[in-house]
Amino acid sequence: MAGHSIDALGQFELHPIFGVLGESIRFSQSELMMVIAAVIVPVAIYFGMRRKAVVPSRYQAATEILYEFVYSMAVGTMGEKGKSFFPFIFALFSFILAGNYLGLLPFSFAFTSHIVVTVSLALMVFILAIIVSLKNQGIKFFAHFMPVGAPILMAPLLVPIEILSYLSRPISLSIRLFANMVAGHVMLEMFAAFTIMLATGLGLAVGGFLGIFPILLNIALFALELLVGALQAYVFTILTCMYLQEAVQH
Amino acid sequence: MRRFSVFCSRLVASLVAGGLLTSVLATNARAAGMPQMDFKNPLVMGQFFWVLIIFFCLFLVVKFFSVPQVEKVISYRRSKINHDLTSARQAKSQADKAVAALNKTRHDAALEAQKHVDSILQETKADSAKKMQELQVKLDQEMKDTEKRITEARNKALTQVDQMAKEVAYLLVKKMLNEDIDSKVVDQKISQLVLSSSH
Numbered sequence: 001m002a003g004h005s006i007d008a009l010g011q012f013e014l015h016p017i018f019g020v021l022g023e024s025i026r027f028s029q030s031e032l033m034m035v036i037a038a039v040i041v042p043v044a045i046y047f048g049m050r051r052k053a054v055v056p057s058r059y060q061a062a063t064e065i066l067y068e069f070v071y072s073m074a075v076g077t078m079g080e081k082g083k084s085f086f087p088f089i090f091a092l093f094s095f096i097l098a099g100n101y102l103g104l105l106p107f108s109f110a111f112t113s114h115i116v117v118t119v120s121l122a123l124m125v126f127i128l129a130i131i132v133s134l135k136n137q138g139i140k141f142f143a144h145f146m147p148v149g150a151p152i153l154m155a156p157l158l159v160p161i162e163i164l165s166y167l168s169r170p171i172s173l174s175i176r177l178f179a180n181m182v183a184g185h186v187m188l189e190m191f192a193a194f195t196i197m198l199a200t201g202l203g204l205a206v207g208g209f210l211g212i213f214p215i216l217l218n219i220a221l222f223a224l225e226l227l228v229g230a231l232q233a234y235v236f237t238i239l240t241c242m243y244l245q246e247a248v249q250h
Numbered sequence: 251m252r253r254f255s256v257f258c259s260r261l262v263a264s265l266v267a268g269g270l271l272t273s274v275l276a277t278n279a280r281a282a283g284m285p286q287m288d289f290k291n292p293l294v295m296g297q298f299f300w301v302l303i304i305f306f307c308l309f310l311v312v313k314f315f316s317v318p319q320v321e322k323v324i325s326y327r328r329s330k331i332n333h334d335l336t337s338a339r340q341a342k343s344q345a346d347k348a349v350a351a352l353n354k355t356r357h358d359a360a361l362e363a364q365k366h367v368d369s370i371l372q373e374t375k376a377d378s379a380k381k382m383q384e385l386q387v388k389l390d391q392e393m394k395d396t397e398k399r400i401t402e403a404r405n406k407a408l409t410q411v412d413q414m415a416k417e418v419a420y421l422l423v424k425k426m427l428n429e430d431i432d433s434k435v436v437d438q439k440i441s442q443l444v445l446s447s448s449h
Binding site: 009010012013014015016025026027028030031034035037038041042045046049052053054060063064067068086087088090091092094095111113114115116117119120121124178182 | 284285286287289291292293294295296297298299300301302304305307308309311312313315316317319320322323324326327330
């Protein structure tokens with residue numbers, strides 16, 4: 001078994017697609033998955049709502065449940081002002097969810113397992129929240145860095161802490177999603193490779209029998225990844241809603 | 251069964267531990283460089299902009315196509331439900347009005363019937379009272395007539411008693427004296443007795 005190795009991180013390597021064109025425009029399998037996710041979401045909604053039935057079918061009901069879920073999340077967190085941000089929140093949630101779930105398919109790629117992608121999305125949310133804050137609150141936005149009721153003498157200590165706390169938002173937002181997706185895929189890869197290693201190292205009879213256990217574990221991990229994928233999409237989106245809620249309040 | 255479950259759990263734990271250990275040893279070689287952290291790779295950094303572009307496209311499609319599509323169906327359903335509810339409320343209101351009108355009609359009819367019954371009862375009472383009065387008058391008249399007839403019969407009987415008494419007295423006196431007597435004397439005496447007794 002010493003000769004075998006598990007390349008758990010190799011799955012995250014990027015390769016250009018569409019040949020030279022892909023290389024020149026820096027288009028890898030990650031971008032392809034982003035495009036597929038961006039296409040799947042509206043297409044799935046279109047086919048879900050195509051019949052426009054008053055009494056919905058299961059597919060239509062599932063689409064409406066997704067819509068209502070995100071809507072209640074946005075409006076429940078931000079209030080009536082959340083309605084204007086709802087398309088953004090819905091797009092964000094469905095994009096991350098589709099990305100997480102697409103990554104679970106064989107021969108696919110989880111673009112949310114790349115820190116650059118999650119940082120990009122987190123920075124977009126962060127900058128949007130700052131723009132909305134400045135638009136709604138003006139110069140009062142900076143007053144949030146001094147906690148209400150705190151003695152003014154504590155300002156030199158509290159203001160830098162608050163600024164640091166505020167600036168850490170995109171970092172925590174991006175690393176949370178990235179780390180969860182990486183961990184899940186590494187675990188899946190390891191146990192899948194371990195099965196093969198058992199079969200090749202101990203022979204097909206013994207290794208094949210023992211290989212059943214990592215496979216069972218992988219099935220459980222896959223179920224866990226389904227949960228984690230939805231949960232991380234939800235966490236990313238609900239935190240976005242909370243940041244925007246802070247931004248829209250006066 | 252318990253031994254088997256303990257054995258299974260130990261086996262799974264050892265496999266997990268073995269797998270982790272093997273993978274850690276195997277990935278040590280790559281630990282120094284995660285492909286995600288290879289920021290010199292243009293494909294890695296290219297994702298930063300691509301994700302924004304693709305997400306922005308998705309956002310536009312969702313905002314102008316998907317959300318209105320779902321919203322349209324949901325709002326149509328909501329309006330239909332509201333419309334149906336309004337219709338149901340109107341129907342209920344009309345039904346309530348009809349029930350109220352029915353109850354009122356029934357109540358009025360009951361009152362009318364009661365009035366009718368009362369008037370008939372009063373008429374009957376008055377009629378029977380009138381008939382009773384007439385009967386009473388008739389009875390009184392008959393009583394008077396009867397009393398008159400009795401009085402007349404009595405008077406008549408009394409006059410006959412006087413004659414009979416005179417005859418009985420004449421016969422008794424004649425029997426006792428065993429001779430004929432003047433009937434006029436007997437009549438006179440009897441008349442005097444009757445007169446004195448009547449006073």
